[in-house]
Amino acid sequence: MSSIGTGYDLSASQFSPDGRVFQVEYAIKAVDNSSTAIGIRGKNGVVFAVENLVTSKLYEKGANKRIFSLDTHVGMAMGGLLSDARCLVDIARTEAANYRSQYGSPIPIKYLTDRVSMYMHGYTLYSAIRPFGCSIILGSYEDGQPSMYMLDPSGVPWGYYGIAIGKARQAAKTEIEKLNMQEMTCEELVKEAAKIIHIVHDEVKDKTFELELSWVGDMTKGRHQLVPDDIKAEAEKYAKESLAESDESEDEDMA
Amino acid sequence: MAVEFDGGVVVGADSRTTTGSYIANRVTDKLTKVADYIYCCRSGSAADTQAVSDIVSYHLDFLQSETQEPPLVRTAAHLFKGMCYQYRDQLSAGIICAGWDKKDGGQVYSIPIGGMCVQQPFAIGGSGSTYIYGYVDSVFKTGMTQEECMKFVTNSLALAMMRDGSSGGVIRLAIITQKGVERKVIVGSDIPRFYEG
Numbered sequence: 266m267s268s269i270g271t272g273y274d275l276s277a278s279q280f281s282p283d284g285r286v287f288q289v290e291y292a293i294k295a296v297d298n299s300s301t302a303i304g305i306r307g308k309n310g311v312v313f314a315v316e317n318l319v320t321s322k323l324y325e326k327g328a329n330k331r332i333f334s335l336d337t338h339v340g341m342a343m344g345g346l347l348s349d350a351r352c353l354v355d356i357a358r359t360e361a362a363n364y365r366s367q368y369g370s371p372i373p374i375k376y377l378t379d380r381v382s383m384y385m386h387g388y389t390l391y392s393a394i395r396p397f398g399c400s401i402i403l404g405s406y407e408d409g410q411p412s413m414y415m416l417d418p419s420g421v422p423w424g425y426y427g428i429a430i431g432k433a434r435q436a437a438k439t440e441i442e443k444l445n446m447q448e449m450t451c452e453e454l455v456k457e458a459a460k461i462i463h464i465v466h467d468e469v470k471d472k473t474f475e476l477e478l479s480w481v482g483d484m485t486k487g488r489h490q491l492v493p494d495d496i497k498a499e500a501e502k503y504a505k506e507s508l509a510e511s512d513e514s515e516d517e518d519m520a
Numbered sequence: 521m522a523v524e525f526d527g528g529v530v531v532g533a534d535s536r537t538t539t540g541s542y543i544a545n546r547v548t549d550k551l552t553k554v555a556d557y558i559y560c561c562r563s564g565s566a567a568d569t570q571a572v573s574d575i576v577s578y579h580l581d582f583l584q585s586e587t588q589e590p591p592l593v594r595t596a597a598h599l600f601k602g603m604c605y606q607y608r609d610q611l612s613a614g615i616i617c618a619g620w621d622k623k624d625g626g627q628v629y630s631i632p633i634g635g636m637c638v639q640q641p642f643a644i645g646g647s648g649s650t651y652i653y654g655y656v657d658s659v660f661k662t663g664m665t666q667e668e669c670m671k672f673v674t675n676s677l678a679l680a681m682m683r684d685g686s687s688g689g690v691i692r693l694a695i696i697t698q699k700g701v702e703r704k705v706i707v708g709s710d711i712p713r714f715y716e717g
Contacts, residue, residue: 367598367599367602368583368594368595368599369594369595369598370594370595370598373587375587376587379586408623
């Protein structure tokens, strides 16, 4: 599907005759080309999983992470242009720190989402600057209640129970929809998230990848952290075994 | 003065404002609302404290519109602290910020001159407070009921008003709980009397 802007797509300050801002739509395409990231909101917290493609064996392991902490209690996963997202991380961290300093409490995620979305939207109004080429997923656990929001390059925030962004988002979305996530704990969802990333990863087009897993919830006492190595190893083992099982069952059917 | 109890706070103050030795207002309301469930007791320069509490009230109102929730007492106290500390050289304001919120219940924060902010089970302030430090320390105990807190505040204020020339008039109380704010005034012979010489 390619839509030609024919002159109305040169700057974000112009509408097209059918009411679209093409620059923002092109920015969304940039996100669609990046590798997959998913977020799942469970009963007692939020889990992020990112498929971090390794394009060279020479890269240091764990370089260019795509999951960030914006404050002790808020985490963020991204899809799209990494450097654009890093800029937003800085903005969000400053916003969260200033709120804490001024009001004496950790920033509520809804408030932070509002602020970041207003900022991203600002970049869709002028011809001199381009919109952010990244979608960001924010997650937090406040007063016993998990929350997750996704902001796309237009700046619009939506609250989600499950979200997938990037090249395999359709497949990931299908898998996420199979889960009854509102009844599941993060300990269970961490395994499911790892499994989904392994399922949607395209072995042919993209070779190796590093799985990034993080969570925030009851089990981390409200702090956003990368999932500990032992739990991550278990989750990956579950993912690979489930994948092997489904491969086997496919072979049987064919036989 | 403000005292915290399980379920809310009792806030009280006298009603005398002086310019020198002239009593400019003998029925002042020193208990100022900054949010539906948060009040502050003002002492020091009336102009300074009114200006600061107006600004804090505006900020809290704005925050409430943005978050769609009543503000936390801690937030109000931090806003007071921020302003009192930043402008400490120009202000003469001693504030006690007290109220109720859903998260932490009844809380009392003391923000004396200079701009420090500390949460306490009870706080006293103003010129008359110097005369009752011994009294409040000897009488206060944790776990008091709402009625006991009201008696405590009334007695303490009565004693301070009797000894301090800059304090007097009537006793104004505000009881802030989940149900809302209840205002009371204690006048004339209803004010408790102690040893009068």
